[in-house]
Structure formats: structure tokens, C-alpha cells
Amino acid sequence: MEKLTNTDVKEIYPRPVREGDTIAIVSPASIIKPQYVAGAVEALSRLGCDVKVMPHALGSCGTYSGSVEERLDDIVAAFTDPKVRAILCSRGGYGCVHLLERLSGLDLAADPKWLIGFSDVSALHALMSSRGIVSIHGSMAKALAIDPIDAPYNAMLVDMLFGRRRGTLTFGGHKYNVAGEATGRLRGGNLAVLQALMSTPYDVFDEGILFIEDIAEPIYKVERILYQLKLSGRLDRIKGLVIGQFTEYDADRNFSDIYDMIAPIVRSLGIPVAFDAPIGHVRGNMPLLHGARVTLHVGADKTELSY
Numbered sequence: 001m002e003k004l005t006n007t008d009v010k011e012i013y014p015r016p017v018r019e020g021d022t023i024a025i026v027s028p029a030s031i032i033k034p035q036y037v038a039g040a041v042e043a044l045s046r047l048g049c050d051v052k053v054m055p056h057a058l059g060s061c062g063t064y065s066g067s068v069e070e071r072l073d074d075i076v077a078a079f080t081d082p083k084v085r086a087i088l089c090s091r092g093g094y095g096c097v098h099l100l101e102r103l104s105g106l107d108l109a110a111d112p113k114w115l116i117g118f119s120d121v122s123a124l125h126a127l128m129s130s131r132g133i134v135s136i137h138g139s140m141a142k143a144l145a146i147d148p149i150d151a152p153y154n155a156m157l158v159d160m161l162f163g164r165r166r167g168t169l170t171f172g173g174h175k176y177n178v179a180g181e182a183t184g185r186l187r188g189g190n191l192a193v194l195q196a197l198m199s200t201p202y203d204v205f206d207e208g209i210l211f212i213e214d215i216a217e218p219i220y221k222v223e224r225i226l227y228q229l230k231l232s233g234r235l236d237r238i239k240g241l242v243i244g245q246f247t248e249y250d251a252d253r254n255f256s257d258i259y260d261m262i263a264p265i266v267r268s269l270g271i272p273v274a275f276d277a278p279i280g281h282v283r284g285n286m287p288l289l290h291g292a293r294v295t296l297h298v299g300a301d302k303t304e305l306s307y
Contacts, residue, residue, distance in 0.1 A: 011185075011293055012133045014085070014112040016163025019048035021085040024078035025141065027057040027065035029120045030093020032141060034058050037090055039145020044088070046149055047158060054078060057090055065090075068098045075099060079106055084113060086161055090141040092119025092190075100127055100202065108133055114161055116140070118285065119215070122189025126202035129187050129291035136160055137189055137211075137279075138287030147283070157287040166307040169286060171278055173301040176263040180272030182240035184208035186294045186305070192217060195225045198234070205234035209296050209305075211288065213244030213280030219255050222246065226265050240272045240296040242303070244279030272298040 017023070023044050025037060037058060041051045054074035056066035065071060078087045100123060108131050115121075115128055115135040128135040138157045147154055159165035187204040188194065188211035197203055204210070214222060229235045243266075246258045255261045259275055266273050274296065278286045289307060297304040 010132050011291065012109055012112050012131070014114045014133070017049065017085050017114065017161045020050065022050040022052050022081070022083045023086045023088055024052045024054055024081070024084045025057050025088050025090055026054045026071075026074045026078055027059070027090045028071050028075055028099055028124065029065070029089075029095035030063055030091060031060050031065050032058065032090040036141040036145045040088065040090070040141035043144040043149040043154075050083075052084065063093070064095050071095065072099050072102055075103070076106065079108060079113060082111060086114035086116060088140065089115070089117030089121045089124070092117065092121050092140070094120055096120045096123040097196065099124070103127060104201070116157070116161075119190050119281065120193060122193040123197065123202065125189055125290045126187070126194070126197055126204050129185070129204065130202055132291070134289050134291045136287055137290040139285045143283070143285065153284050153286055160287055160289060168304050168306040169288070170302055170304050171286065172276065173299060173303065174259075174275035176259055176267075176273070176275045177298050177300060177303070178267060178271070178273040179298050179300060180240070181295065181297045182209060182272050183295045184239045184293065186211065186288060186292055187290060188212050188242070189290070190214055191222065191225055195228065198232070205229065205237055207237050207239055209240040209242065209294055210238045211242035211244060211277065211279060214246050215281040216248040217246070219249060219252050219258050219261055222258060223261050223265070226262065230265060235266070235269055238271060240298070241266055241269070242274045242277050242279070242296065242305070244277045245282045247281045272296055274298045274303040277303065
């Protein structure tokens with residue numbers, strides 16, 4: 001399949017979810033704790049939605065929620081069920097890449113659904129954006145289970161689902177911010193996942209606005225990925241960069257803070273760069289419309305993403 005660029009692909013927004021619509025919960029990657037799925041079902045049901053837990057969402061096959069065929073069956077069934085208007089991935093972990101090749105045969109734009117998730121689900125967001133379909137990079141079952149549905153970032157996710165929020169997202173400044181403004185399609189996600197998709201039909205490093213985050217990656221491994229992106233010319237393609245949260249890493253003898261390592265690599269790109277975005281493996285994961293056209297405005301004191 002030929003990779004499409006920012007200028008080739010139109011934005012396809014799935015229709016807003018309405019009361020009475022069905023939201024499917026799938027587990028396309030790792031095993032999920034049943035209590036988190038139960039909590040998500042309860043939270044989404046309060047919105048007036050029908051919640052359908054797919055057959056293998058609570059399964060187990062090694063570290064995965066099911067075999068490749070079982071996970072594929074669940075997500076294909078959700079994508080092709082006309083009653084399902086949104087698909088919530090229960091968690092990430094590892095395993096979404098197993099599904100990409102066979103999902104590529106589906107006409108996802110014929111009846112576009114909202115796809116929700118982050119972390120390893122970045123692979124599925126890359127698939128959606130390769131078809132021009134906007135999806136939601138946001139929290140999954142655990143956040144819906146442990147925090148109230150009207151907690152700030154859960155409420156923002158719900159607003160996006162129900163078509164109530166386009167506007168502007170704002171977060172604070174950072175000492176390493178590079179001021180400026182840029183417009184393009186917003187794409188990105190987990191840095192290690194994005195690196196693994198380079199030079200495939202799901203490569204997201206084009207002329208848009210890139211956002212990145214990661215968890216449990218040593219500082220030197222993040223540095224290695226960034227140098228790969230820089231030396232390959234991938235970073236020269238982007239118009240703006242949003243750096244989210246890098247969590248569960250240990251300081252090393254070279255850097256005590258991972259942003260200290262990232263800053264000099266990206267400072268010379270000549271594009272606006274925003275640090276410390278509330279995006280990633282943190283409580284309060286700001287949802288983003290992945291694949292949407294946005295304007296990024298970076299200042300010293302705050303950053304704005306306008307849809």
C-alpha cells in the first residue's frame with residue numbers, strides 16, 4: 001500500500017457518538033485486568049451508551065489478551081458492526097503491530113468509527129491516519145475505571161467523542177520551549193512504536209505536527225531513536241513538535257532529566273517545539289484528535305493546539 005502524505009489525505013471525522021450508540025471494548029494487545037474493563041463499562045454506560053465487551057477482551061494467551069486471530073476477530077467485528085460507533089482499546093502493552101497487515105484490507109473509511117487509546121495503540125492510530133480518519137489518542141479502560149467520568153481529561157475525551165469539543169487545548173510553558181507557530185496534521189504517539197513503523201505505510205514522520213511520549217525507555221535509547229530520526233531526515237520533515245511525558249526511566253551518568261538530553265537535539269530544527277505536554281503514561285492524559293489539522297502555537301509561558 002502506498003503511503004499517503006499530509007497533503008494527499010482528507011480529514012475524515014467519524015460522526016459524533018449519540019446516546020444509545022454502541023461503544024465496543026477491545027484488547028488488541030496485552031492482557032487487561034477485568035476490574036478496569038468493568039469500571040470502563042460502568043463509566044461509559046452512564047453516558048447513555050450501550051457498551052459491548054468483545055469476546056476476547058478479557059482473554060489470555062501468553063502476555064496477550066488472545067491469539068492474533070482472536071484479537072483480529074474482535075477488532076474486525078467492531079469495525080464492521082454498523083451499531084458500533086466507537087472502539088475503546090482496553091490497554092496497550094504490546095501486540096497491535098500483529099494486526100496491521102490484515103486490518104489494511106478493511107475499508108475503514110466506508111463507515112468510520114472513533115478509535116480510542118494510546119501507547120501501543122499508536123500503531124492503530126497510524127493505520128487510521130493513513131486512511132485520513134481522525135481518531136482519539138487518549139486514556140483507556142484504567143483511567144475511566146479509577147477516575148470519575150467527569151474528571152477533566154475524561155470529560156475532554158467524552159466531549160471529543162460526542163462532537164462537543166474542537167476549540168483550543170492549552171498547557172503550560174517550559175524552559176526548553178522553542179517559540180513559534182505551525183499548522184499541519186497532528187500525528188504521533190509512543191516514540192518506540194513510531195520508530196518501529198518507519199519506512200512502512202504507517203510512517204507518521206511527514207510534514208505535519210508530531211507529538212511523542214514514552215515509558216520505561218532508558219535515556220540513551222530515546223537519544224538513539226532521536227538521532228535515527230534526525231540522521232534519516234525524518235525530523236526535517238515535520239513542522240512542529242510536541243514532547244509529552246517520558247515516565248519510569250532512570251537518570252544516568254550523562255543526564256538526570258530526559259528533557260536535558262532532548263532539548264539540544266531538537267533546538268536546531270527551526271520549528272516550534274513544546275515540552276512537558278500532559279500526554280502519555282500519566283494520570284491526566286490529555287486527549288488529542290490524532291490526524292486532525294491543527295495550529296500549534298508555542299510561547300514561553302504556554303502552548304496552544306487549535307483545531
